[in-house]
Amino acid sequence: MFCFQCEQTAGCSGCTGRAGVCGKPADVAHLQDELTGALIELARLSDEAEGVSESAWHLVIEGLFATVTNVNFDGDALQKLIDLVHVEQAEAASARCAEGVPFVVSDYDMNRVWHADEDIRSLKSLILFGIRGMAAYAYHALVLGYAKDEVNAFFMKALRAVGDDAAAPDELLAVMLEVGEKNYLCMEMLDLANTATYGSPVPTEVPLLVEKGPFIVVSGHDLYDLRRLLEQTEGLGINIYTHGEMLPAHGYPELKKFSHLKGNFGTAWQNQQKEFAGIPAPVLFTTNCLMPPRASYRDRVFTTGAVDYPGLVHIDRERDFSPLIEMALELGGYPEDRQFTGINGGTKVTTGFARDAVLSVADQVVDAVREGKIGHFFLVGGCDGARPGRNYYTELVKQTPADSVVLTLACGKYRFNDLDLGTVAGLPRLMDMGQCNDAFSAVQVALALAEAFGCGVNELPLSIVLSWYEQKAVCVLLTLLYLGIRDIRLGPTLPAFVSDNVLRYLVETYGISAITTPENDLQAMLQG
Numbered sequence: 001m002f003c004f005q006c007e008q009t010a011g012c013s014g015c016t017g018r019a020g021v022c023g024k025p026a027d028v029a030h031l032q033d034e035l036t037g038a039l040i041e042l043a044r045l046s047d048e049a050e051g052v053s054e055s056a057w058h059l060v061i062e063g064l065f066a067t068v069t070n071v072n073f074d075g076d077a078l079q080k081l082i083d084l085v086h087v088e089q090a091e092a093a094s095a096r097c098a099e100g101v102p103f104v105v106s107d108y109d110m111n112r113v114w115h116a117d118e119d120i121r122s123l124k125s126l127i128l129f130g131i132r133g134m135a136a137y138a139y140h141a142l143v144l145g146y147a148k149d150e151v152n153a154f155f156m157k158a159l160r161a162v163g164d165d166a167a168a169p170d171e172l173l174a175v176m177l178e179v180g181e182k183n184y185l186c187m188e189m190l191d192l193a194n195t196a197t198y199g200s201p202v203p204t205e206v207p208l209l210v211e212k213g214p215f216i217v218v219s220g221h222d223l224y225d226l227r228r229l230l231e232q233t234e235g236l237g238i239n240i241y242t243h244g245e246m247l248p249a250h251g252y253p254e255l256k257k258f259s260h261l262k263g264n265f266g267t268a269w270q271n272q273q274k275e276f277a278g279i280p281a282p283v284l285f286t287t288n289c290l291m292p293p294r295a296s297y298r299d300r301v302f303t304t305g306a307v308d309y310p311g312l313v314h315i316d317r318e319r320d321f322s323p324l325i326e327m328a329l330e331l332g333g334y335p336e337d338r339q340f341t342g343i344n345g346g347t348k349v350t351t352g353f354a355r356d357a358v359l360s361v362a363d364q365v366v367d368a369v370r371e372g373k374i375g376h377f378f379l380v381g382g383c384d385g386a387r388p389g390r391n392y393y394t395e396l397v398k399q400t401p402a403d404s405v406v407l408t409l410a411c412g413k414y415r416f417n418d419l420d421l422g423t424v425a426g427l428p429r430l431m432d433m434g435q436c437n438d439a440f441s442a443v444q445v446a447l448a449l450a451e452a453f454g455c456g457v458n459e460l461p462l463s464i465v466l467s468w469y470e471q472k473a474v475c476v477l478l479t480l481l482y483l484g485i486r487d488i489r490l491g492p493t494l495p496a497f498v499s500d501n502v503l504r505y506l507v508e509t510y511g512i513s514a515i516t517t518p519e520n521d522l523q524a525m526l527q528g
């Protein structure tokens with residue numbers, strides 16, 4: 001196997017051998033390559049002029065999402081997807097070929113990408129991993145009934161570029177930047193889908209206390225799954241706790257109205273094997289990041305949507321959560337309330353500072369900056385992960401000056417979201433804007449502030465420090481570059497799939513740099 005798509009890749013260069021660091025076995029990695037190759041062939045067969053058929057782009061979104069890190073470890077589920085892509089290929093081919101000419105399956109061989117010239121491999125990887133992340137966002141929008149032709153057509157274009165053996169670096173670079181552009185549209189669509197369905201998030205305090213009695217823990221990004229679970233558990237005496245990227249759900253009016261949505265359980269996703277071991281409750285995974293469950297709790301883990309793991313119960317498209325409900329009632333939860341803490345010992349966190357909430361106090365923010373009460377904004381966002389070195393983000397946030405505001409999003413915030421940073425100019429110093437896709441919210445706030453000050457985003461007293469782990473971070477980073485945002489700091493390590501030449505281009509064009517130490521970086525950022 002060969003896979004180097006995430007930050008924890010073996011030796012910072014690539015997972016090979018019998019399994020990846022994430023636990024993905026070699027046969028599953030091969031099937032993910034086969035699925036990607038089949039999608040590339042489907043994209044080639046789909047006629048650009050005729051437009052992409054609905055069933056084809058549904059499958060493309062689902063197939064790409066299934067290959068995101070920590071999503072699908074199930075060979076049988078991946079084989080089913082490959083078979084479906086082949087059916088779709090045959091249909092696309094029959095629309096093009098003369099009658100009676102048999103269709104022969106010939107999927108693109110991904111080894112041609114993995115063994116290509118270093119820069120070509122790098123650019124194709126940025127495109128492929130970017131659209132994998134983007135597919136996850138498109139999937140969440142789609143379950144709420146939102147889709148965009150422009151986004152769907154681009155998945156096909158990008159897949160064709162990955163499978164184009166003759167593509168020149170310049171052509172690939174253009175497609176790579178277009179990933180950023182189309183992902184912006186995709187995040188905008190998901191923002192609309194979420195806010196139109198569940199309302200605009202409002203600042204909300206979330207306890208880390210688990211009340212006595214039956215409960216269910218729900219992890220991942222899919223708000224639709226949470227909503228269905230809340231509906232199906234209403235009045236049953238079962239409480240619901242978010243985990244990981246589901247935390248921002250507490251801010252949405254149409255979700256927080258369920259009184260049995262109680263709080264958040266657990267710290268960072270990579271602590272799940274320890275934290276799930278003893279809980280008397282089932283856990284539902286709606287997206288990444290699922291780790292191979294240990295025997296001590298594997299019978300209590302359920303998957304749904306694009307997530308799959310061999311031997312675990314998968315809740316199908318109808319989202320009938322009865323097996324979890326029965327298990328929650330049977331296990332009964334804790335006999336007494338149990339107080340948990342974040343990694344810094346805090347007993348509560350806050351969320352819900354999405355664009356509307358922040359922009360509703362825009363005047364206050366602008367005045368505070370003009371009066372010198374707020375000196376700097378930091379956007380510290382992105383993924384968490386297991387590698388040491390991520391304490392950088394905790395230390396950085398702890399050391400930010402008292403006259404600064406720290407905006408955060410995605411799951412990296414578990415490093416510091418239980419810290420009490422106090423207030424500045426009557427505003428909380430730490431504001432959680434939501435999930436990784438809510439980078440859209442952060443961009444809206446930055447654009448609005450730039451407009452209020454009559455300058456560009458790069459002239460604002462704003463520093464962006466990102467942490468990356470999986471492929472959604474790739475598409476979000478490409479979106480920030482597409483928007484012309486400069487001087488982003490990236491860590492904890494730079495991606496293995498960025499070649500020296502591509503890195504040089506990113507440094508020279510966008511001023512991207514690797515994180516160093518919290519002290520050095522803070523000093524540099526505050527000096528502007």
Ligand code: SF4
Binds near residue numbers: 003014019
């Ligand atoms: Fe390795 Fe990451 Fe690929 Fe898993 S997803 S096999 S850890 S590079």
Ligand code: SF3
Binds near residue numbers: 410412436
């Ligand atoms: Fe986290 Fe797995 Fe990336 Fe949505 S949930 S950010 S790592």
